[in-house]
Amino acid sequence: MMRLKKKSLRLNFEKFSNEITNLKMSILRIVKQVKKEFRLLWADKFNIMLAIVMPPLIIVMLGFTMTDDSNQMQSIPCIVVSYDSNTFINENDLVESKLDHYAIPYLNAVNKSDLLDLVRFYNATEEIYAMEQARNALISGSIKVILSIPVAFTEMLEWGLPGLIDCILDASNILYIQQSLNAVYDSIKIFINDTNLTPQFEVHGFEEFTIPEGYSSSFNSSIVMALSFMVFGIAFVLSILVIVQEKPIARLLLTPLKRSEILTSKYIAYMLVLLLQVTLLVITSLSMGLYLAGSILDLFIALFIIGFSGLALGVFISSQSKTKTQANQLFLAAYLVIILLSGIFIPIENMPSFLQFFAYVLPLSHGDPMIRGIITKGQHVFGMHFFWLFIISLILIIISFVIFRRRKYEV
Amino acid sequence: MVNVENLNVKFGENHVIHDVNFIVNQGEIIGLFGISGAGKTTIVRVLTCQIEKKHWTGNVKVTDLSPAKKTNHSLILTNIGYVPQLELLNLYFDLSPIDNVEVFTSTYGKNKKEAIKIAKSLFKILDLPEDTWNKRVKHMSGGEKKRLSMAIGLIHRPSVLFLDEPTTGVDASKRYDILTYLKKLNQTLNTTMFIITHDLESALICDKAAILREGKLLEFDTPQKLISSLPSKGLVARFTVEHLNEKLIDYIKKFSAIKTLLRVGNEEIEVLMDDFEENLPKLIQYMIDNNIKINSMSKDFASFRRYFQIRIQEEEEKEKKFKDSEGD
Numbered sequence A: 001m002m003r004l005k006k007k008s009l010r011l012n013f014e015k016f017s018n019e020i021t022n023l024k025m026s027i028l029r030i031v032k033q034v035k036k037e038f039r040l041l042w043a044d045k046f047n048i049m050l051a052i053v054m055p056p057l058i059i060v061m062l063g064f065t066m067t068d069d070s071n072q073m074q075s076i077p078c079i080v081v082s083y084d085s086n087t088f089i090n091e092n093d094l095v096e097s098k099l100d101h102y103a104i105p106y107l108n109a110v111n112k113s114d115l116l117d118l119v120r121f122y123n124a125t126e127e128i129y130a131m132e133q134a135r136n137a138l139i140s141g142s143i144k145v146i147l148s149i150p151v152a153f154t155e156m157l158e159w160g161l162p163g164l165i166d167c168i169l170d171a172s173n174i175l176y177i178q179q180s181l182n183a184v185y186d187s188i189k190i191f192i193n194d195t196n197l198t199p200q201f202e203v204h205g206f207e208e209f210t211i212p213e214g215y216s217s218s219f220n221s222s223i224v225m226a227l228s229f230m231v232f233g234i235a236f237v238l239s240i241l242v243i244v245q246e247k248p249i250a251r252l253l254l255t256p257l258k259r260s261e262i263l264t265s266k267y268i269a270y271m272l273v274l275l276l277q278v279t280l281l282v283i284t285s286l287s288m289g290l291y292l293a294g295s296i297l298d299l300f301i302a303l304f305i306i307g308f309s310g311l312a313l314g315v316f317i318s319s320q321s322k323t324k325t326q327a328n329q330l331f332l333a334a335y336l337v338i339i340l341l342s343g344i345f346i347p348i349e350n351m352p353s354f355l356q357f358f359a360y361v362l363p364l365s366h367g368d369p370m371i372r373g374i375i376t377k378g379q380h381v382f383g384m385h386f387f388w389l390f391i392i393s394l395i396l397i398i399i400s401f402v403i404f405r406r407r408k409y410e411v
Numbered sequence B: 001m002v003n004v005e006n007l008n009v010k011f012g013e014n015h016v017i018h019d020v021n022f023i024v025n026q027g028e029i030i031g032l033f034g035i036s037g038a039g040k041t042t043i044v045r046v047l048t049c050q051i052e053k054k055h056w057t058g059n060v061k062v063t064d065l066s067p068a069k070k071t072n073h074s075l076i077l078t079n080i081g082y083v084p085q086l087e088l089l090n091l092y093f094d095l096s097p098i099d100n101v102e103v104f105t106s107t108y109g110k111n112k113k114e115a116i117k118i119a120k121s122l123f124k125i126l127d128l129p130e131d132t133w134n135k136r137v138k139h140m141s142g143g144e145k146k147r148l149s150m151a152i153g154l155i156h157r158p159s160v161l162f163l164d165e166p167t168t169g170v171d172a173s174k175r176y177d178i179l180t181y182l183k184k185l186n187q188t189l190n191t192t193m194f195i196i197t198h199d200l201e202s203a204l205i206c207d208k209a210a211i212l213r214e215g216k217l218l219e220f221d222t223p224q225k226l227i228s229s230l231p232s233k234g235l236v237a238r239f240t241v242e243h244l245n246e247k248l249i250d251y252i253k254k255f256s257a258i259k260t261l262l263r264v265g266n267e268e269i270e271v272l273m274d275d276f277e278e279n280l281p282k283l284i285q286y287m288i289d290n291n292i293k294i295n296s297m298s299k300d301f302a303s304f305r306r307y308f309q310i311r312i313q314e315e316e317e318k319e320k321k322f323k324d325s326e327g328d
């Protein structure tokens, strides 16, 4: 009995120590494997660095771009048009009056406000086309707000009634609406402080930018936002693997085929895909009820050049990536930065100046205003934005050709 | 078909190919043999316009055109075909064999219908099953991919075909199949072939064997001639010796008629001698006299494999002697 127990004990112990050795071996193997994994990761230093450095970098950039602090906020460019000096005829007693001594104090208040940047002042009594010019400035984008002082402004305030200031906003980009309202309110506050009088203001969207009856404004504004970075993003993502992924290029180079021919045919193929994609996008957007102030052709060309810049960037990344993973990582990093600095989510004017520079170099900061201009303001496609997108794509294509020419291929 | 005169290749300070000369005639199969780093690939890369002129000197002609001139590249590349070692670098795995044929023929500006007809006849010679022709390449077996690769190399009817390690990574029985197919293609199409290989068995189908070592061309001749250049026309005696060790080997080597002794197995040696028939009985007697126990003995002609080993060993010994004398 005793012996049996002893034996089983010993057996148990043996079993136990066996398992310990097995476990030890297993741990050892795992440690070795982990080491190997690190070796492999280290062999791909660039990728791992990118993966580690990119997210904090994005947070830093968000920190820079998302500053809501009003003292860092760029002031809103505006034009003040005053009708106050015009003759006001009271409807009740037909008495004429030409009082205008509160127009200048309000103008001073606008001038004092840090949130508003007074670009020009028109006295509409002297300049008949004042409003016309102000509207043109709004359409061109050089100002964001027209502040109009009505004819009875001074009279109303004299009689103890609230004088009403007309405030016409560029409502084509919702990012600016809140900011503009804050700014206008700031000027009113300063006026109240200075004069102890209480005017009010009335807000209008600029009617030429607003959407007619029967169209959905929320659909329009989301389409305006989405179109540019959708077209860009898809062309971009489609093309990032176009060179790295194609292993038999090495073999193709042992035929009379030239490198430049290979690359050119890739551009052509992807441009055709882009053409199809843009056509589909335009058709679906319009048939879903997009209100398009500009022409279809302009929209088409604009979308195409935006996609084309995405394609050029994608091929560029592909031409200089050594592995698929590297291309994918570069894509993600580049796309995040481009979206962040596109001006779609954060006004570029609010960014620190070095980031503004980057933002203006990147394609989407031009794509978004271009699409917005065509859809909501009826602008034409050919202009500064188009030109820049064209130039940047061209530069990328040239660099890609140079890199691809030097890329090493061995069968 | 291919002429190489005084070819030297240098990558910076690294002198990779030294004064290589050879001439290849139409329809010959040339085997390029040599241990790793000997320069096989480098020579082929010169011939196939893959090395910039600044790295090499010499008079090289491929189908009567010099790769030294950039303007010749297009024509040379039209006249030659290439079958890389890795199918991954050669075939579009997501396309079908027929589509692959289309991709590659288009680069030569050839008529598509004609090309497909040629391809189908090549597929038939290479026994590629007809039901794989229109399915994706990635579903084909390794051997099928290899043969498709060979067909694609020949799709434009090149006069010279370069093959990089056509038999590596293929199992033994398939290896002979591939060699047979190559010979068959060579005979039906009269294509000149360059085969880069580590597989010394490939010499079976080679009209000429080029043996390279450290960038120098040691030999360039028919395998038969090379073998019969050995002592006694390549006759070899093979012994199985009990308790064989280095000491015993040194002892046996002392027998003066022995030209070369190779240890080919744990207890096996092979011996080459001058006046083989006359000296063999004497050698046996010598071993018996010295208490060396012979378990078995046989006589045969050296294989190309043996020749290659002997030739490389000879070269190494020469070099060692040269170094030793320099050291003194």
Ligand SMILES: Nc1ncnc2c1ncn2[C@@H]1O[C@H](COP(=O)(O)OP(=O)(O)OP(=O)(O)O)[C@@H](O)[C@H]1O
Binding pocket: B011, B014, B016, B034, B035, B036, B037, B038, B039, B040, B041, B042, B043
């Ligand atoms: N581009 C290059 N730059 C520098 N050295 C090179 C280059 N290409 C080849 N070499 C060197 O030339 C030598 C011969 O290389 P090569 O590839 O021709 O050998 P190989 O005989 O084909 O070997 P393997 O059987 O391993 O393929 C090697 O020492 C190699 O390091």
Ligand SMILES: [Mg+2]
Binding pocket: B040, B041, B042
């Ligand atoms: Mg090689």
